[in-house]
Amino acid sequence: MVRHMFSHLLLLWSLIHDLCITGLTYDEPKELSWNNQNLYSVPLDLDASLRRLDLSNNFIRQLHTLALQYLEQLDLSSNQLDFISEGAFKNLARLEELNLSRNALNNNLGSNSKALQSISRLRTLDISMNGLNDDAVERFLRNKPSLDQLKMTGNALTRLSHNLFKESKSLRSITIDDNQISVIEQGTFEPLRQLETLNLARNNLVYICDFKLHQVKYLNLSGNSVEFFVTHEDNLFYSLEILDLSHNKLLYFPIVPKMSQLKYLHLQNNMIGALNSEATMVSEVNALYNEIIKERTVRKNDLHSNWRMMPLIYIDLSYNHFRSFPLETLSLLSSLETLNFSYNCLQNITWHVRNDNRSQYQRQLFFPSLKYLDMQSNGLVYISPLFLKALTKIETLNLQDNSVQPCASMDSLQSSKSTQRMNYNRSCVVFGQLKTLKHLNLQENNIETLYSNAFQNNSLISLNLAKNSYMLMQAGAFEGVQKTLQSLIISELNMTSFDLSLPCMPVLTQLNMSHNHLDVIPSSLICSPLREIDIRNNGFVSLNRSLIISLSVHLDLMYISGNYFNCCDSKWLTTLHELKVKLPDISDAVCFTSDRNIVMTGYLNNTSTNCLFHTKVQEIHFGQMIIIVLFVIVILIVFIILTRKVCCRKSFIV
Ligand SMILES: *[C@@H]1O[C@H](CO)[C@@H](O)[C@H](O)[C@H]1NC(C)=O
Ligand SMILES: *[C@@H]1O[C@H](CO)[C@@H](O)[C@H](O)[C@H]1NC(C)=O
Ligand SMILES: *[C@@H]1O[C@H](CO)[C@@H](O)[C@H](O)[C@H]1NC(C)=O
Numbered sequence: 001m002v003r004h005m006f007s008h009l010l011l012l013w014s015l016i017h018d019l020c021i022t023g024l025t026y027d028e029p030k031e032l033s034w035n036n037q038n039l040y041s042v043p044l045d046l047d048a049s050l051r052r053l054d055l056s057n058n059f060i061r062q063l064h065t066l067a068l069q070y071l072e073q074l075d076l077s078s079n080q081l082d083f084i085s086e087g088a089f090k091n092l093a094r095l096e097e098l099n100l101s102r103n104a105l106n107n108n109l110g111s112n113s114k115a116l117q118s119i120s121r122l123r124t125l126d127i128s129m130n131g132l133n134d135d136a137v138e139r140f141l142r143n144k145p146s147l148d149q150l151k152m153t154g155n156a157l158t159r160l161s162h163n164l165f166k167e168s169k170s171l172r173s174i175t176i177d178d179n180q181i182s183v184i185e186q187g188t189f190e191p192l193r194q195l196e197t198l199n200l201a202r203n204n205l206v207y208i209c210d211f212k213l214h215q216v217k218y219l220n221l222s223g224n225s226v227e228f229f230v231t232h233e234d235n236l237f238y239s240l241e242i243l244d245l246s247h248n249k250l251l252y253f254p255i256v257p258k259m260s261q262l263k264y265l266h267l268q269n270n271m272i273g274a275l276n277s278e279a280t281m282v283s284e285v286n287a288l289y290n291e292i293i294k295e296r297t298v299r300k301n302d303l304h305s306n307w308r309m310m311p312l313i314y315i316d317l318s319y320n321h322f323r324s325f326p327l328e329t330l331s332l333l334s335s336l337e338t339l340n341f342s343y344n345c346l347q348n349i350t351w352h353v354r355n356d357n358r359s360q361y362q363r364q365l366f367f368p369s370l371k372y373l374d375m376q377s378n379g380l381v382y383i384s385p386l387f388l389k390a391l392t393k394i395e396t397l398n399l400q401d402n403s404v405q406p407c408a409s410m411d412s413l414q415s416s417k418s419t420q421r422m423n424y425n426r427s428c429v430v431f432g433q434l435k436t437l438k439h440l441n442l443q444e445n446n447i448e449t450l451y452s453n454a455f456q457n458n459s460l461i462s463l464n465l466a467k468n469s470y471m472l473m474q475a476g477a478f479e480g481v482q483k484t485l486q487s488l489i490i491s492e493l494n495m496t497s498f499d500l501s502l503p504c505m506p507v508l509t510q511l512n513m514s515h516n517h518l519d520v521i522p523s524s525l526i527c528s529p530l531r532e533i534d535i536r537n538n539g540f541v542s543l544n545r546s547l548i549i550s551l552s553v554h555l556d557l558m559y560i561s562g563n564y565f566n567c568c569d570s571k572w573l574t575t576l577h578e579l580k581v582k583l584p585d586i587s588d589a590v591c592f593t594s595d596r597n598i599v600m601t602g603y604l605n606n607t608s609t610n611c612l613f614h615t616k617v618q619e620i621h622f623g624q625m626i627i628i629v630l631f632v633i634v635i636l637i638v639f640i641i642l643t644r645k646v647c648c649r650k651s652f653i654v
């Protein structure tokens with residue numbers, strides 16, 4: 001039976017083996033790489049059946065006729081090529097990919113462009129970094145009916161004319177970043193029906209006042225000087241999915257196509273929001289739109305009517321100039337999952353929403369899909385409870401580097417009414433409202449007091465409280481999240497072991513309590529399946545060995561440097577070492593004896609001697625002390641005996 005199976009297996013194996021071998025001999029592309037070989041010319045006698053030839057990173061200056069009729073890919077990038085003879089490519093009937101980037105093709109334009117015009121089957125062409133101007137590029141691109149991908153990064157283009165691509169209409173991807181383009185003529189890209197990817201980053205474009213590339217999916221305009229972006233309203237569908245307008249000079253939100261696939265909108269590093277209120281901005285952008293399309297009769301909110309239709313899931317508004325939160329505009333984005341609003345100047349998020357009706361009450365808007373909200377570095381002091389209420393799906397909230405004060409919980413307010421009520425004031429934030437919140441970053445907020453139950457009703461998984469140097473932490477601060485918390489950062493809090501009380505946290509796996517003045521690991525951590533703990537830069541002299549042994553069941557990583565460990569009380573280290581806990585910074589950690597310090601790695605190699613030395617010193621001291629004590633006692637006894645005799649004699653005289 002077994003033998004039977006074995007012979008079957010053998011047969012199968014030999015079949016597979018044969019298949020592989022035959023597969024190899026048929027399909028193996030003939031290729032040759034001469035990359036970085038100090039070549040000054042193309043090697044002679046190349047195998048005529050080559051399919052791929054890599055001659056990149058050499059010093060080749062001239063290219064003459066190649067006789068490689070099967071060649072499909074040729075890489076001549078990073079050479080010093082300035083002359084290609086007219087007929088150089090005429091035998092390369094199968095050439096599909098040509099990389100000529102980083103050469104000097106702006107010389108000898110006559111023969112170089114004739115050579116390039118002769119290859120009509122080309123699908124991929126890279127002519128980046130060749131110092132080429134508008135005219136040269138136009139000549140290079142003639143007769144390219146199959147061209148699919150074109151890269152022209154880092155040349156000297158200034159103006160794209162409607163003639164540029166007229167003989168390369170199959171282009172699907174065009175990259176012309178890092179040039180000096182300031183003008184794009186009407187009809188340059190429109191006829192390219194296959195165009196999906198267009199990268200015009202890092203040029204000199206100042207405005208896009210009539211975007212009409214319905215076919216394009218990816219448009220990168222990052223790093224220009226774009227002041228506004230406008231799409232005229234039509235009822236056509238746009239394929240646009242990703243639009244990058246970052247690092248420009250936008251003052252307003254762009255007017256995007258009404259019907260599109262737009263999912264990712266990059267607007268970071270602009271000047272949006274510099275105008276004071278949202279209402280002002282919205283009316284100005286609409287006025288601008290009406291002016292551009294010269295249609296002064298209809299007065300409607302085009303910005304909002306277009307934004308309402310966007311299936312956006314990601315928007316980056318970091319590094320803009322917002323001083324108020326554009327509530328109405330952003331709440332139109334019903335699919336929005338990630339909003340990056342970091343590095344603006346909000347200070348307060350108040351609830352200024354125009355009312356449709358003349359109702360007394362503030363209208364409640366919602367951000368129904370928002371999961372990630374980044375508000376880092378905004379100088380935030382006040383966040384309206386209505387804003388928090390609008391975040392119905394929020395999971396991650398980054399409030400690092402603001403001035404947000406968590407409120408005391410309702411319960412503790414009620415229990416001690418008179419004293420605590422004053423703390424529940426306008427400028428504190430009730431995190432308990434955010435029931436879906438999982439990750440909260442409150443690093444660097446100058447938090448004064450972390451009240452007990454501050455996170456009541458949250459089910460936080462991670463919490464970062466680092467760098468709140470003056471924070472007073474009440475005993476029950478983690479009450480309510482202790483059962484869910486997996487990662488806790490309480491570093492740089494200027495805290496002593498007396499200030500720190502942690503509850504039993506049964507799922508905590510990561511704890512960072514570095515940069516404090518701690519000298520005891522809270523024994524409540526025995527509850528936690530800690531995998532990583534950071535106790536760097538504290539005041540630890542020793543660690544509780546029995547606690548370490550219990551923790552080591554789960555412990556994988558421990559950072560210990562920057563403490564004042566006592567070499568003679570460092571058995572815990574041997575224990576950690578034996579239990580194979582990783583100590584990445586052990587070579588930076590030292591321990592001290594009475595007269596010197598020892599690097600912990602050295603200590604581990606030589607535990608006994610290190611401490612023997614120390615205890616010997618103690619023994620000597622002890623011995624000396626005994627001798628001294630004995631000596632003193634003897635002197636005393638002699639003295640007493642003598643004084644007695646003297647006394648007796650005195651009394652005798654008297
Ligand atoms: C051409 O070669 C350069 C390296 O010299 C490389 O960075 C670039 O991606 C290549 N172009 C294409 C289209 O593969
Ligand atoms: C747009 O181009 C810039 C500059 O080359 C680049 O940093 C950025 O990642 C690109 N954006 C996208 C969305 O790919
Ligand atoms: C938000 O933008 C800042 C700055 O550009 C960046 O550092 C941060 O990673 C971004 N946050 C998210 C969640 O993408």
Ligand SMILES: *[C@@H]1O[C@H](CO)[C@@H](O)[C@H](O)[C@H]1NC(C)=O
Nearest residue numbers: 323346347348381382426427
């Ligand atoms: C934010 O609110 C505080 C008081 O609540 C006020 O003093 C401050 O001026 C406000 N800041 C802005 C930018 O409105």
Ligand SMILES: *[C@@H]1O[C@H](CO)[C@@H](O)[C@H](O)[C@H]1NC(C)=O
Nearest residue numbers: 355356357358359360363364
């Ligand atoms: C506006 O008010 C009218 C009556 O006062 C009411 O019928 C209507 O539902 C309200 N509309 C909205 C959007 O609240």
Ligand SMILES: *[C@@H]1O[C@H](CO)[C@@H](O)[C@H](O)[C@H]1NC(C)=O
Nearest residue numbers: 405422423425426427428448
């Ligand atoms: C409001 O709360 C802040 C921070 O908790 C506190 O410093 C301030 O004294 C409170 N104001 C009043 C009037 O209680």
Ligand SMILES: *[C@@H]1O[C@H](CO)[C@@H](O)[C@H](O)[C@H]1NC(C)=O
Nearest residue numbers: 409410411430432433456457
């Ligand atoms: C927390 O939830 C309880 C009921 O589950 C509720 O009574 C209490 O008011 C909530 N506290 C906060 C601060 O939302």
Ligand SMILES: *[C@@H]1O[C@H](CO)[C@@H](O)[C@H](O)[C@H]1NC(C)=O
Nearest residue numbers: 468469470471492493494495
């Ligand atoms: C640490 O706290 C003490 C008072 O408890 C204070 O004097 C000192 O400035 C604080 N240090 C830092 C770095 O905040």
Ligand SMILES: *[C@@H]1O[C@H](CO)[C@@H](O)[C@H](O)[C@H]1NC(C)=O
Nearest residue numbers: 466491492512514515534559
């Ligand atoms: C712990 O926090 C400190 C300072 O906040 C940081 O430098 C360190 O990298 C953190 N440790 C770990 C393991 O991430």
Ligand SMILES: *[C@@H]1O[C@H](CO)[C@@H](O)[C@H](O)[C@H]1NC(C)=O
Nearest residue numbers: 523526544545546547548550
């Ligand atoms: C060491 O930790 C254990 C818990 O593992 C605790 O019972 C004991 O009191 C601790 N010893 C000291 C000296 O803190």
Ligand SMILES: *[C@@H]1O[C@H](CO)[C@@H](O)[C@H](O)[C@H]1NC(C)=O
Nearest residue numbers: 599600601602603604605606
């Ligand atoms: C400790 O011993 C190991 C090998 O046993 C050696 O690689 C390492 O350099 C020694 N470290 C010191 C500080 O002596």
Ligand SMILES: *[C@@H]1O[C@H](CO)[C@@H](O)[C@H](O)[C@H]1NC(C)=O
Nearest residue numbers: 602605606607608609610613
């Ligand atoms: C061990 O420590 C003693 C005393 O500090 C020292 O003399 C000896 O050279 C050390 N041995 C090794 C192998 O490091």
